[in-house]
Amino acid sequence: MEKIVALSEKRSFRDLLLEADPSEEMVERYLAEGEMWVWRDDARRVVGEAVVDGTAGEIKNLAVVASRRGSGRGRAILDDLCAHYRGRFMSLKVGTSDGGRGFYERCGFRYSHTISNFFTERYPAPVIDEDGTLCRDMIILERLL
16 A cells, blocks of 8 residues: 655545545644545555644544445554654544544554543534444544554
8 A cells, every 4th residue: 555645635635534524624624734644555546544633643534435444444544654653743642433432442542531522512513423323422542652
């Protein structure tokens, strides 16, 4: 898998990010401020993307194309990000819903804290997890680097 950093063309990659975060306003906000990473397969097709707040060490969005979910691409992307930011940060953080918590914990992230009602108070429309449940609280997880 090839990793590239997207600089001026960040917005051209936002459709996949919107699959992981349905708020255009939120995606635009962290795209403007964050470091955008794109992973491509051997045929140069995008297989995953991530946006990282380079000042706080927080993964703002991580998305894998539907056809590659469950194949280990997400874990590989997280490992790649951790390797890249090692030495720059002591840890990487990620905020997720209950539905995403298990994935990140399987990838070495540990519970830090909860931001109550994050999704219900900050998003203009209800955010629904992949399992169909309403997202309310944001679970903050952290992986030591």
